[in-house]
Amino acid sequence: MALIPLDTTFLLLSLATLVSLRLVHLAVHRLVLHPLAKIPGPKVAALTHLYEFYHDAIRPGKFTFQIDGFHRKYGPVVRINPREVHIQDPEFFDQLYSTLMKLNKDWYYYRFVGTSDASFGTPSYSQHRQRRKAFNRFFSLSAILDHEKQVRKSVLQLCARLEEHRQTNRPVLLGSVFRSLATDVISQYALPEGHNLLGERDFGKDFHNVNRKLSGVAAYNRHFPFIIPTLMVLPAWLVKLTATPGMVQMLNFQSHNQNQARQIVAMGKRSDDSVLHGIFNSDLPDSEKTAERIFQEALTLVGAGSETTGSALEHVFYHALANPAIKARLFADLSEAAKQGDLSSHETLKRIPYLDAVIKEGLRMGHGVSGRLPRYDPHNSITYKGYVFPPGTIISMSIRDMHLDPDYHPEPLTFNPERWLDPSMQKRSEQFFAPFGKGTRACVGRELAMLEMMMVTATLLHRFEMDLFRTTYDDVRMQHDFFSPFHADDSKGLQVTIT
Template identity: 45%
Template sequence: MAIINLTALFSRLVSNLPYTSLALLFCVAYVAVYRIYFSPLAHVPGPKLAAVSSLYEFYHDCIRLGQFVFRLDELHKQYGPIVRIGPSEVHIKDAQFFDKFYNVTTKLDKYDWFYRFANTPYASFGTIKAEDHRLRRSALAKHFSPASIIRLDPVITQAVSILCRRLEEHRRGKRVVDLGNAFRCFSGDVVTEYVVPDPLTLLEHENFAADYNSVFIRRFAIFGTFNRHLGWLLPVMLSMPRWLLLLTNPPAVLQVFSRIKLIEEQARIVTQSGGPPKQKKNYPLVLSSIYHSDLPAHEKTLIRLAQDGLVLVMAGTETTAITLSVATYHLLTKPHLLKRLQIELQSSFPAAADDTIISYRDLEKLPFLTACLNESLRLGSPVSGRLPRIDPNSPITYGDHTLPAGTAISMTLRDIHYDPSIYPDPRSFNPDRWLEDTDRARKLHEHFLVPFGKGARSCIGNNLALAGMYAILGNMFRKFEAIELFETTADDFEMAYDFFSPFAKSDSKGLRVLIK
């Protein structure tokens, strides 16, 4: 009887298929016509396909792999400073508008569809609503203030000391070293020492944890891009048993998810025991502090802590490593600039022994080192993806266009850093642009150098990142005066893919050097 009923049902479905297809086609046509001609964003110029569906971005981001950022450049050349890039999103390329939109007073939400790439809706970074974000950020902010970072000076100094020891080992053995991986190990060790109970100690790994750095970071970024469009992808894969994940994916994928689970286990230690560190520290552990804070109970769950921990480790590692790699490459390819830096370092600390690690607090006072770092932050722009925000309450006006409340409006930091009207010859490495004693130079720094974003949603870890960058650049180039690139070219650093952070070509060998 059941078989007969199923057969009859199937027959009816087949017989009605033409009508169903016609109805579906009508719905698609209706939505397309509405979005192109009658949507509140219909007046904003842009490609019609982008107005109809996010499949336009899916093609450039997932099929062509990380190419939508380059397509945005082409669209702005064609349509002007404001372009509609999705059914409910516009992108603006105008440095003067950046300050007006991304400020600390306007309560802007994040665009939930876009930020699915991180799969961290409970972390401060992935929080959509401005009010929820304010609550979650307040529990983190005190740990990343300038005063709090001063307490981490011994941690940073110790990590620099280990890195310099490892580099000396490579120098004596005349071995090639990938400094990009070394920088990732440094920043990863510092961040995990501060955030989770058991730090990673990557600096002691052979070859500076090459597998971890080359596989985990890049693979996770690619998965995130797909998860933006296929929001079920990462949650499903994370819920799969280890054996099934290995059966259905390459081993490298298993490594990605093993690292995510590792951070989750660190958060579990905190929720079960309060996360006391194995040795006494003179600073509070970030996840433990959140867990023992006066936040509501639902803000101190395992998933909350795990996702905040993951974001802090990932963002803190990659931002620092990208900037340090850009700085090192350009200084090594421009000997006259490197010489100026080394003279400044030697003259500033003439009495310091060779094995002394100079504190970042002393190094950040050096003008030319600061200029080199600023230029590396600008040129490297470690956040390459756009930053969409939504004002849920008020319309936004840009030029002749009024964008209704609820519109996703995005801008890209690289557009500001590479604007020739602000930075002449923007693709050249020119630290001297930061040494001009003029109002214009000061304005460059205060308004247009925005590697960590701006406003209430700016990167919370910028002070820690800067401290690490000063410590590495200053001490490395003071101790090792003869560092040479080894089979490394500009192509190994030029952004070829945008997965929110910039990634070089897939066969890049990284920042390989020989220390003489």
């Protein structure tokens, strides 16, 4: 047996002692001395981020459900990791996410995005304002209505594809269909040349499966932030050697986006021809107009606009088709509206209250964004009931908690469009409803998403007779929270037959 020299043993022992002392110090600090030490919650979650990591990444996407359990046990205020408090109280949502609050996003949580160069993942309040201003104008209602023709074109393309399925009687994976439609719409708006997943065989099913897997990888990146940057610098040829067809499709998709950003910068043309052109044409400083940063904006705009809208539509359709009375009432109202105008025009769609109610109910139960929204105020304390959280404390709330709270939305697991129409319920329902978030970091794509959802729901449910195919609520309900909600791995999501 080789003998370790004495001075090496001494060194190793000293190192082990130092590491142990540091760990003990960290534990005592987090559990006893930390400003959050007295906040209720499980000690293990307060002690180490590894607890969250396990339920977030290894189990994948289950930490949200752990947080639900903490609240049942400890009440509305819970310390969920060493540095963050989660609050479950719909009355506080408007206050925390008010436009008057100058809050930063928590850089740790948002590392799942893989970049802080795009608006979505920008931690700083002031830098975010500057970045978002560069493309806000593209997403006002009037700007979106100028783009209505393009959205209609995608919906008509989808109808033509569904006709093929009607004739062959093959079931359709509507989840993939909706995600593809949403990806095409936002990419055709944001990029000079968008994508055409609706034209793909199987509506880009493999692509969406890869997206789902990558969302799981993103949860790892939150805790170990070198993962996504490492994957991004791997040469494409190397990845393609071992990649599945869906992965190859994803790589081509991303390199297309990257090339578009590079071309905009290389050509140096000042125009508002696309959202990305608009960012280059804005009054941002030159350091913010690099091809790499514009590419990151493209990545997050397309990412944020597709999975959310796709999964919300999946919920709208599941519930509309699973409830014959709702489907019949919607069809009757759509038929009536079709006599007065065009069901693919916003002007007609906005006058159909039952359509609006069905979509809101889908957004309430489907949670386009299921993840918590952590923020902090670097300069001021935040108070909640008797608690005073010092500057820098990370505080998060979840839209899902508000939407499923029986005190604000009675029988929250029942899909009931009437709650948006009945005057005795309507005001309360609206007040505690925020699928697109609130405040300065609220969704920029709200008007686009609403237009897509209205046009798709009205056109498809009026034009086609659809029936659920081997789909129960378990096939669509959230089983994993990767910021967007994902259904169970072994489910194909919403499937329908068309006659």
